[in-house]
Amino acid sequence: MRIEVKDLTKRLQSTLVLDRVNLEIREREFLGLLGPSGSGKTTLLRILAGLEFPDSGHVLLDNRDALTLGFEERQIGFVFQHYALFNHMSVFENIAFGLKVRSRRTRPSQPEIEKRVMELLRLVQLRELESRFPAQLSGGQRQRVALARALAIDPKVLLLDEPFGALDAKVRVELRRSLRDIHDATGLTTVFVTHDQEEALDLADRVAVVNRGRIEQIGTPTEIYEAPRTRFVFDFLGRTNAFSCTIENGHVRLGDRVLAVEGMPDGPADAFVRPHDIVLARATNPERTGDAMLPGTAVVRFISALGQRASVELLYERKLIEAESSREKLADLGLQVGDRCTICLRLPRIYSKVEAEKGASEHAQRPRLRMRRRPRAA
Amino acid sequence: MVDLAPAADVAAQEPAPRIASPLPLTESFAARATLVGLALLFLVVFLILPLVVVFAEAFRRGIGAYFAALVEPAALAAIRLTLMTALIVVPLNAAFGIAAAWAITKFEFPAKNLLITLIDLPFSVSPVIGGMVFVLLFGLQGLFGPWLDARGITIVFAVPGIIIATLFVTLPFVARELIPLMQKQGTQQEEAALMLGANGWQMLLRVTLPNIKWGLLYGILLCNGRAMGEFGAVAVVSGHIIGRTNTMPLHVEVLYNDYAFAAAFAVASLLTLMALATLALKVWLEWRAGPRLARTRLH
Numbered sequence: 001m002r003i004e005v006k007d008l009t010k011r012l013q014s015t016l017v018l019d020r021v022n023l024e025i026r027e028r029e030f031l032g033l034l035g036p037s038g039s040g041k042t043t044l045l046r047i048l049a050g051l052e053f054p055d056s057g058h059v060l061l062d063n064r065d066a067l068t069l070g071f072e073e074r075q076i077g078f079v080f081q082h083y084a085l086f087n088h089m090s091v092f093e094n095i096a097f098g099l100k101v102r103s104r105r106t107r108p109s110q111p112e113i114e115k116r117v118m119e120l121l122r123l124v125q126l127r128e129l130e131s132r133f134p135a136q137l138s139g140g141q142r143q144r145v146a147l148a149r150a151l152a153i154d155p156k157v158l159l160l161d162e163p164f165g166a167l168d169a170k171v172r173v174e175l176r177r178s179l180r181d182i183h184d185a186t187g188l189t190t191v192f193v194t195h196d197q198e199e200a201l202d203l204a205d206r207v208a209v210v211n212r213g214r215i216e217q218i219g220t221p222t223e224i225y226e227a228p229r230t231r232f233v234f235d236f237l238g239r240t241n242a243f244s245c246t247i248e249n250g251h252v253r254l255g256d257r258v259l260a261v262e263g264m265p266d267g268p269a270d271a272f273v274r275p276h277d278i279v280l281a282r283a284t285n286p287e288r289t290g291d292a293m294l295p296g297t298a299v300v301r302f303i304s305a306l307g308q309r310a311s312v313e314l315l316y317e318r319k320l321i322e323a324e325s326s327r328e329k330l331a332d333l334g335l336q337v338g339d340r341c342t343i344c345l346r347l348p349r350i351y352s353k354v355e356a357e358k359g360a361s362e363h364a365q366r367p368r369l370r371m372r373r374r375p376r377a378a
Numbered sequence: 379m380v381d382l383a384p385a386a387d388v389a390a391q392e393p394a395p396r397i398a399s400p401l402p403l404t405e406s407f408a409a410r411a412t413l414v415g416l417a418l419l420f421l422v423v424f425l426i427l428p429l430v431v432v433f434a435e436a437f438r439r440g441i442g443a444y445f446a447a448l449v450e451p452a453a454l455a456a457i458r459l460t461l462m463t464a465l466i467v468v469p470l471n472a473a474f475g476i477a478a479a480w481a482i483t484k485f486e487f488p489a490k491n492l493l494i495t496l497i498d499l500p501f502s503v504s505p506v507i508g509g510m511v512f513v514l515l516f517g518l519q520g521l522f523g524p525w526l527d528a529r530g531i532t533i534v535f536a537v538p539g540i541i542i543a544t545l546f547v548t549l550p551f552v553a554r555e556l557i558p559l560m561q562k563q564g565t566q567q568e569e570a571a572l573m574l575g576a577n578g579w580q581m582l583l584r585v586t587l588p589n590i591k592w593g594l595l596y597g598i599l600l601c602n603g604r605a606m607g608e609f610g611a612v613a614v615v616s617g618h619i620i621g622r623t624n625t626m627p628l629h630v631e632v633l634y635n636d637y638a639f640a641a642a643f644a645v646a647s648l649l650t651l652m653a654l655a656t657l658a659l660k661v662w663l664e665w666r667a668g669p670r671l672a673r674t675r676l677h
Binding site: 077078080082084085097098101102152 | 569584
């Protein structure tokens with residue numbers, strides 16, 4: 001089913017939860033709504049489900065106005081964040097609920113219901129647990145039951161609210177895969193909400209990044225990660241280093257380079273760089289390997305090496321910089337805590353501060369450099 | 379975000395470990411004996427002795443006199459009236475309690491706190507005043523009295539007045555029991571039921587009621603106990619017409635004032651038995667429903 005959201009606006013008291021949201025979800029698409037808590041992503045999902053209503057705007061399901069449709073006509077399966085399983089019913093009864101509450105005309109016969117429930121139990125790999133009660137299940141199993149229950153009514157759309165939020169890391173990755181498989185097998189249109197960027201980028205066909213009631217960017221995971229359109233998207237998708245710079249006549253000077261920037265007003269700006277795009281070299285043997293080399297040197301504060309990756313915390317012009325490289329590369333450089341090194345920036349992205357101050361989305365955009373103490377590398 | 383709810387549920391199902399002595403007792407034997415003795419004495423004087431007295435007095439003139447006092451027409455009428463009152467009041471207040479708890483816990487609306495406070499009003503107002511309010515409203519000199527009288531409707535000093543007064547006094551029991559329980563449960567299961575295509579009734583009967591059944595039963599028991607035993611409010615509106623508007627507690631008073639002690643205690647013993655049965659049922663319910671119910675109780 002195709003979903004169209006047009007100019008959706010919703011206020012709660014004085015807060016604007018959704019601000020003229022436009023979104024098109026394609027047939028059979030797997031879409032992730034990604035955003036920090038309070039960004040309005042769950043409200044958007046609940047409006048699609050019919051659990052909440054917007055102040056203005058439209059939701060179209062296959063060109064039909066969804067806001068006038070009842071739950072049954074919407075044909076939507078919903079998986080709640082905490083699953084909302086019926087505690088007094090067995091797994092079987094939970095899954096059969098949506099079929100049993102149908103009016104006599106459309107209700108399948110008892111053997112048909114049993115057959116359908118068994119099919120679903122097989123699909124979510126819970127065949128032996130049909131007579132258990134929710135309290136007797138693990139978090140991952142509960143999640144699977146919630147999924148099977150939502151699928152029992154043969155929905156055209158599956159909506160999931162933070163589907164993996166309450167699970168531990170290992171189960172989470174496992175369930176991600178099986179959700180993707182189920183999506184591919186059933187031909188549903190699936191929309192899920194998450195605040196975990198890795199999850200969204202890993203799972204979805206397309207990701208919509210939501211911030212303060214607006215969709216900041218929508219695109220494939222690669223598009224979003226490689227070309228974040230706004231400073232918020234860049235910052236939210238991963239760890240960020242910010243360097244102040246100034247735009248003059250459509251150009252910006254960054255270290256020893258002048259880069260052309262298009263369509264940005266003159267004035268103060270930031271260059272955002274991911275930790276793995278910061279290239280280090282020994283101060284005694286400076287090497288130019290990036291798009292721009294910063295003047296002066298930085299001091300190594302901490303080194304933490306875990307597995308293949310090594311992360312280095314540097315102090316540069318009284319600011320903390322986070323760099324990341326492979327462990328071997330760092331070993332080749334032979335950098336130690338307290339050493340001086342030069343910094344080259346690869347793929348910097350420039351975001352104007354002028355625009356940010358005009359727009360409403362300035363304050364979630366501080367670079368997320370943490371001052372946490374790390375174990376020193378031996 | 380971390381899901382705390384299921385973990386809490388699991389914890390609720392495990393029985394609490396039995397601890398023989400929760401405190402390291404350092405008091406001397408004498409101190410312990412005095413404390414325990416005082417507690418026992420208190421228990422005997424204020425709880426057990428009265429109970430024994432009720433039954434001893436009831437049977438003082440023999441078992442024949444006991445049953446004679448119970449089957450006497452005025453006593454039978456009182457028993458009938460009390461049972462009928464409870465039968466009408468308890469379902470009404472159960473329905474009201476469910477509706478009020480539902481509205482308060484599942485919806486957001488202005489003046490919600492005011493409603494919660496209003497539900498508690500009968501607890502904080504003396505029952506006698508509760509009764510008087512209805513006399514002032516529906517009595518012959520009251521606000522609606524003349525209007526009702528013109529249409530031949532009698533409320534005060536008649537059965538309807540007794541029922542209304544009892545309704546007032548027992549109004550908070552079910553709602554008070556359900557509100558914290560339903561607040562804790564939230565609305566997600568109801569939303570899930572709706573998303574799965576259930577209509578309002580199916581949601582109520584298949585999801586909401588099974589989730590609150592132990593709390594509801596408990597509230598109904600408390601409500602029932604009070605409905606049968608209420609004296610103050612009913613005394614004001616009843617008019618003490620023997621055989622017509624005397625409930626059991628009022629009948630006990632009438633008999634007692636007439637120096638018919640054995641008969642008074644016979645009826646009182648029946649009332650006591652009803653209370654004990656309610657208490658036993660309550661204990662059984664608490665045992666069945668486990669700590670989940672006990673934790674959410676307010677009184």
